[in-house]
Structure formats: C-alpha cells, structure tokens
Amino acid sequence: MRSLSGLWRVAELPTTRAGVERAFSYFTAGVRLGTVAQMVPAVQLGAARSPHDVGYLVCWGAAALAAVAVSAVTLVRRRPLGTTAAVLDFALACALLVLGPLVLAPWDRFGTWTAFQPGYALSVIITAGGVRGTAVWVLGLCAVSVGYGAYLGGDVGSEMNSTVVGNILTYVVYALVTRMFFGYTRRIARDADASRARAAELARREEERRAQVMMHNGVAVMRLLTEQGDAVSRARLVVQAEVELRRMRSYLRGTAAGGGETGAAADGEGPSTGLVPVVRRVCERFADLNIDASLDLGAGLRIPAAQAEALERALGSLLLNVRAHARACEVVVHLDAAGPEAAWTLTVHDDGVGFDPVPATFGVGLREVVVGELRRRGLAVAIASAVGEGTTVTVRSRPVPEARTTGPGRPTARAAFADAP
Incomplete structure (x- = not known):
C-alpha cells in the first residue's frame, strides 16, 4: 500500500534523468487514460449509429485496450515507450483512421466523440514526443497525417475545408510542442545530473584538501620522530605530536579543535x-x-x-x-x-x-x-x-x-x- 500511495507523488520525484523519465511515464498514462475517459460516454451511441456496430466496437475496444496497455507499460518501465512499441502505437492509430469511414456514419466524422479515431490519434502524437528516435517520430507523424486524409475520404464538402486544415495543423503543432517539451526537459535533467556530479567532485576535492591540511603537520612530526635525535629533541616532538593528534582526532570526529563543527564558523564571526x-x-x-x-x-x-x-x-x-x-x-x-x-x-x-x-x-x-x-x-x-x-x-x-x-x-x-x- 505504501508503494502504491507514493506512485503519483510527482512533486517528490528526484530532479534527475531517471526522475524526469518517470514523470514522462505519468504524463503518458494521464493523456492516454484521459482519452479513454472521453471515449467512454459516446461508445453506446456510436455503436448504435454505426453501419457496422460490431466493427465499431472492435475498433473502439482496440483503441481502449491499447491506451490502457501503453499506460501500464510506461508506468512499469518508468519511461516512455521504446522504438518498437512506438511504431506499433502509430500503426494502430493509422489503422483506426483508415477503418473509420467503414464504421462511422458520414455525419459523425467531425465534432463528436462517437468518432473517437482523430482524438485517439492526437493522444498518440502527444505521447510519442518522448520517443528517442527522431526518424520514428517524423515517420509516425507523417503516417498519421496520411491516415487522417484516408479517414476524410471524399465525403467532406468544401465548407469543411477549414476544419480539415485546422485538424491537420493541430496534429503538427502538438507534435512539435510536445517534442520540444520532452527534449528540453531531458536536457535540463542531464544538466542537473552533470551539476550534481560536478558538485560531488568538488566536495570530494575539498574534503581531500581539508584532510591534507589537517594531516600534513602530524605526518611531518611523525616522520621526524622516526629519525635519529637526542632525547630532548624527541621530547619536544612528542609534545608537538600530541597537539597534532588532538587536531586529527577532532577532524575525524567532524569537530573543530575548539569543539565546534569543522568549518561552521566563518571568518569575522564567532569568538x-x-x-x-x-x-x-x-x-x-x-x-x-x-x-x-x-x-x-x-x-x-x-x-x-x-x-x-x-x-x-x-x-x-x-x-x-x-x-x-x-x-x-x-x-x-x-x-x-x-x-x-x-x-x-x-x-x-x-x-x-x-x-x-x-x-x-x-x-x-x-x-x-x-x-x-x-x-x-x-x-x-x-x-x-x-x-x-x-x-x-x-x-x-x-x-x-x-x-x-x-x-x-x-x-x-x-x-x-x-x-x-
């Protein structure tokens, strides 16, 4: 239950490449399941008015099943679809558009959700913006546009030309916008990961420098202790060694020699x-x-x-x-x-x-x-x-x-x- 309750906490996702890809999976699932929700109220009316009700229901079921499957796959993979799955997704959208004139009445092809095919194709185009392969994305967009032309057939009057052009431009504009959104967000995530790696490396170097600073004098005293010398010189070195030993112990405990946290007090502040x-x-x-x-x-x-x-x-x-x-x-x-x-x-x-x-x-x-x-x-x-x-x-x-x-x-x-x- 705890893992399920945390599944949709997008605000808690890490700002890393993996976190961004997981956010994309939520976006994909939301778009595809939202499309199914819009398709549901009109399915009964669409089947009743279709010249081939069985064919209509088969097409509708294929679209709904594909949307749910894509949502599940992306949520499990925690990233958008891969190339092969994206090709199949585009292919189904094109097939539904081509079959649309066979299962829809001519007067239902515009402005209703009984004609779910154009809306479903748009959801595919939007979520396909996360596909890595640019060639797959471009070819898929072209295929959907051609499929929409087949969907229109020759039954569209001149008074609908502006609507047809507007719908095709909707496909193109949404495809470009979502592609830019996916690409730019991924670049931000890459830069964030690179910045974190750089910060970690700088922190490691700074800690290495601090270790050198804290250990240097103690190492020098120990080296001198190993050399030959009279009892007086060695006694003085022992005193220095005790001072450096206390300093090194303070460093290893993460506290300053005076008892505070190392590096906590800035110059000009404190005692x-x-x-x-x-x-x-x-x-x-x-x-x-x-x-x-x-x-x-x-x-x-x-x-x-x-x-x-x-x-x-x-x-x-x-x-x-x-x-x-x-x-x-x-x-x-x-x-x-x-x-x-x-x-x-x-x-x-x-x-x-x-x-x-x-x-x-x-x-x-x-x-x-x-x-x-x-x-x-x-x-x-x-x-x-x-x-x-x-x-x-x-x-x-x-x-x-x-x-x-x-x-x-x-x-x-x-x-x-x-x-x-």
Missing part, C-alpha cells in the same frame, strides 16, 4: 582570540630552532578564532619545514601592528639554505597549509627566498600591492600571494 598568544604558543613548541620572537608590537591584537586556527597550523608547518629542510641557525618571528585595531604583519625569516620559490613546485605544506588556508581566511601571504640566502614568509591581515623590485641584500626570487579572496 576571537589573541594573536600574540597563538604565535608564542607555536614558537614555544619549536624552542630548539633558536627562535627570536619579537611580538610586543602586536600586544592586544585579536583575530577571529577560525583565522587564528589557520595561522597556528600555517606557522607550525613553516617551522616544521625549517626544522626538516632549512638547516637554519636562527629564525626570526616578528609581529608588527600600529595598534589593537590596526592592520598587522607577521614575518617569519630563517637564515637557512633557501629554495627557488616557484608556486608550481610547492609541496602540500606551503601550497595548502600555508598559502591556501591563509588566503581562504582573508590573509595575504608572500614567500621570498633564494638558494643559499634563507627564506622569508610574510603574512598580512589585508592584501597590499607587492613591490616590483627588491632592495639590496634581500632575496631576489619572490612568490607572492597577496590577492586574498
């Missing part, structure tokens, strides 16, 4: 946090790097919690890169701001080996955790480096134009990402 404590907390985890942290100018600065979380991950990733690759003797972290409400600039510079900062060659750490995440949070990022001259990463609270030339003594290669979204 804020102090910028200096965030930077100092990360620097303390990398005390072995000989970090010179100059943060006094940023005292009192507060930033959105989501922005602070992204900045903490990015700064941790930068310092992990310094530890793993830079071979630096000193790291300078400098925070500059004109006041608690002013724009701020955070600079991280190491005197290590440097690299060629071509964005296409960036790993996940720089590309996603640093540049990608900070830009998504409305922060501008610039990376300047040169082989043998160290690396400088600058994070700004709002984008500013990048200088086209570099001053003396500064690295000559620069990768700028100042165009925050």
